[in-house]
Amino acid sequence: MTTGTTTESTQDPRNDQEVLDRLRESVAGALPSSIADLSALVRIPSVSWSAFDAAEVARSAEAVAELARGLGVFDEVSVRRSAIDGGAELGQPAVLARREPRNGRPTVLLYAHHDVQPPGSDDKWDSPPFEPTVRDGRIYGRGAADDKAGVMSHIAAIRAVTEVLGSDLDLGIVLFIEGEEEFGSRSFGSFLEEHRDTLAADVIVVADSDNWDERTPALTIGLRGNVTFRLRVKTLDHASHSGMLGGAVPDAMLATVTLLATLWDADGSVAVDGLTSHDAVTPEFDEAQLRAESGLSEGVSPIGRGSILSRIWSQPAITVTGIDAPSVANASNTLIPEVSVRISARIAPGQDPAEAYRALEAHLLANSPFGAQLTIDEVDQGSPFLVDTSGWAVAEAKRAMADAWEVEPVETGVGGSIPFIADLVRVFPDAQILVTGVEDPHSRAHSPNESLHLGVFQKAILTEAVLLARLAAAPRPSSDA
Numbered sequence: 001m002t003t004g005t006t007t008e009s010t011q012d013p014r015n016d017q018e019v020l021d022r023l024r025e026s027v028a029g030a031l032p033s034s035i036a037d038l039s040a041l042v043r044i045p046s047v048s049w050s051a052f053d054a055a056e057v058a059r060s061a062e063a064v065a066e067l068a069r070g071l072g073v074f075d076e077v078s079v080r081r082s083a084i085d086g087g088a089e090l091g092q093p094a095v096l097a098r099r100e101p102r103n104g105r106p107t108v109l110l111y112a113h114h115d116v117q118p119p120g121s122d123d124k125w126d127s128p129p130f131e132p133t134v135r136d137g138r139i140y141g142r143g144a145a146d147d148k149a150g151v152m153s154h155i156a157a158i159r160a161v162t163e164v165l166g167s168d169l170d171l172g173i174v175l176f177i178e179g180e181e182e183f184g185s186r187s188f189g190s191f192l193e194e195h196r197d198t199l200a201a202d203v204i205v206v207a208d209s210d211n212w213d214e215r216t217p218a219l220t221i222g223l224r225g226n227v228t229f230r231l232r233v234k235t236l237d238h239a240s241h242s243g244m245l246g247g248a249v250p251d252a253m254l255a256t257v258t259l260l261a262t263l264w265d266a267d268g269s270v271a272v273d274g275l276t277s278h279d280a281v282t283p284e285f286d287e288a289q290l291r292a293e294s295g296l297s298e299g300v301s302p303i304g305r306g307s308i309l310s311r312i313w314s315q316p317a318i319t320v321t322g323i324d325a326p327s328v329a330n331a332s333n334t335l336i337p338e339v340s341v342r343i344s345a346r347i348a349p350g351q352d353p354a355e356a357y358r359a360l361e362a363h364l365l366a367n368s369p370f371g372a373q374l375t376i377d378e379v380d381q382g383s384p385f386l387v388d389t390s391g392w393a394v395a396e397a398k399r400a401m402a403d404a405w406e407v408e409p410v411e412t413g414v415g416g417s418i419p420f421i422a423d424l425v426r427v428f429p430d431a432q433i434l435v436t437g438v439e440d441p442h443s444r445a446h447s448p449n450e451s452l453h454l455g456v457f458q459k460a461i462l463t464e465a466v467l468l469a470r471l472a473a474a475p476r477p478s479s480d481a
Contacts, residue, residue, distance in 0.1 A: 019164060019469055020403055026160040027462045034156040034461065035139065035454065037067060039132040041114065041148045042141040048092045048115035048183040057179050060114045061093040064177050067155050068097045073167050074175065075099050082191040091187025092179035098198050101172030106476040108468065109174040109201035109431070112150030112208060113181035116143035117446045124448035138442075138451040145452040146445035149438040150207035151177055153457070157464035164469065171472035174201050178420075181208070184380060185420040192427045201431055202476060203393045204424055205464065209437030212283075212410040214453050217401040217463065219394065220435035222280065222313055222413035223421065224346040225384035227357045228321075231364065232375040233259065236337035243333055251335035253325060255372035260341070262367040263318050268303025274359025275316040278348040278386075282309035283410060293441040313413025316356070317346045346415060353381035382419020385435075392477060393432035397467055404462040436460070 045052070046060035061079045068077045074097040081090040092115060101107045119129035119142045127133040132141040154175060162169070176199060180186060192199060209220040233256040240249065265271045285308050290296065304311035311317070322342035326332070347356040361376060368374050387394065389411065401409040414435075424433060438460040444450050 016470070020466060022164045023160050023465045023469060024404075024462055026163045027156065027458060027465060030156060030159060030163075031454075031458050031461075034152055034159075034457070035134075037155065038139070038144065038148060038152045038452075038457075039141075041151065042132040042139075042144050043130055045119070045130045046115050046143070046179070047118050048180040049118060050183070052118065054092065057092045057115055061095055061177075061179055064095045064114050064151055065097075067151075068095060068175055068177075071155065071158050071162065071167075073099050073158060073162055073169065073173065077175075080191070080195065082187040082194050084186045084190070086190060091191070092183070094179045094191060095175065095177040096195060096198060097173075097175040099169070099173050101476070102170040104475050105170040105172060106202040106471055106474070107172030107174060107200065108471060109176060109199060109204040110154040110464075111176050111178070111204060111206045112154055113147045113178040114143075114151055115179050115182050116146070116148070117182050120448055126449055129448075129450075134454070137455065138453050140449055140451045142450055145439045145443040145450055147181070147208050149452045149457055149460075153207050153438050153460045153464055154205075156461040157468060160461065160465040161468045161472070164465075165472060169472050171468060172201070173468070174199055181420070185423075188420045189423050192423055196427060200428065203471070204428065204431050204433045205397075205467075206418065206421065206424075206433060206435045207437055207460075207464075208418060209414055209435045210439035210441065210443065211437060211456060211460075212412060212441075214440050214442075214456055215405070216407050217405045217409040217459065218412040218437075219387075219397055219401065219409055220414050220437070221387040221389055221411045222278070222349045223385040223418055223435070224313070224317075224348060224413075224415055225351065225353050225356070226380070226382040226417040226419060227345045227347060227353050227360060228343065228378075228380045229357075229360075229376050230340055230342055230378040232338060232340045232377075233368075234338040234373040234375070235370060236335060239337050240335045241333060242335050245335060249335055250370040250372070251337070252339040252372070253336050255369050256323075256339040256341060258369040259364065259367055259372070259374075260320060262363070264303075267305060269305050270316045270318055272316070272318070272359055272363045274362070275345070275356055276348055276351045277310075277316065278314040278350050280310070280314050280349075280413065282307050282313065282413075285309045309413070312415040314348055316348055316351075317415070319344045319346075346417065347384060349384040349386045349413070351384060353383055357381060382417050383422035385418065385421045385425075385433075387433060387435065391432040393434055396470060397434045397436070397463075400463050400467040400470065404466055405459050436463070 077097040129142040324340040
């Protein structure tokens, strides 16, 4: 199959409109039960990080598996775990289900993840993070948007399609609900290799992105990659009195702050030679909209150069996401011997993450102040991604979005990363990948008061249901087209 193939709908346009209307009615009628199922999933604190209870992730996986079994369309539904990097340790449990295609129809793989980020401090939430709460048309809770809403968009879309078209579909469907995306998808590569035949599909829908706003759908066509690592800066063999020796002896905090400052220009643009940018046209997006969506404090200016969206989608960015040093409460008059920081760099589409890491490493070593000793470890890398927008599946997805939302979709980039997509491309090079989502600019994924707009949720479900219904009526594109 070639991604440039064009497929034509086999349905009469009047029948297609009838199916669209019936799907719209089905999704709307089932929305309360979809929200209830989503709420039940949100109540399970399925944080996949190693410091949290793995039993809750297993409970979440089984809950998703039960939802999949209840659809009555899959030949088999199971909960599986794979080894991490080929070792003895197993990753978190994932849900895998498949129904085989018939009569020359294509197969669609529906991906989402059921694990969530840690909730952070409860006092930062307006309602408990694992008690889903509806306020002003949004449902609040950790994972309500990222990505248990993605899980439920798949489940609810299949429900709607089977209600309208019947469960005896010719369309092949694979459901893959991962359990450790928020912890680096450490067993993802092994899982793909072990279950390659079960996962094989013509189209892969990754429901883990966002939309332009609450009224306008988006298809994500570009994702930045990432390079993260721990940097340790050492200047002293032991701590010393800051009053007695300060002014002559550089402590690790001084060296760290001085070094980190070299990563950016005065306007906040990345100042690391070797980190590249991607040249792409971006939609209109002004500073007022940035302020509204980001919570930028009054009097604080945006950083960077170029259009605002190019800074977010197409240019590198570096963030210090953590620092190990004495807290203010425990501060003493001491020259600190060593400081550790966590650095997260987002890299532009088109750049190799290994190349980006080498550029960052070279910059830090070349700019180490006062001869400070640097150690870099815990390195993690993820590849950026660009969608081939010429594929027939992209056209079908955009048509489904336009019909479901009654607004033409926007092609967008995303500043965040989904590194495992590189693994999907490697294992399934002929599959077309669609990055969709149920979030909006106010979802606050990964943050306190994460939420899902219920209107967006409904339209995202309808979009996927329309796409599945149309693919169920279309022949699988030939490989020689």
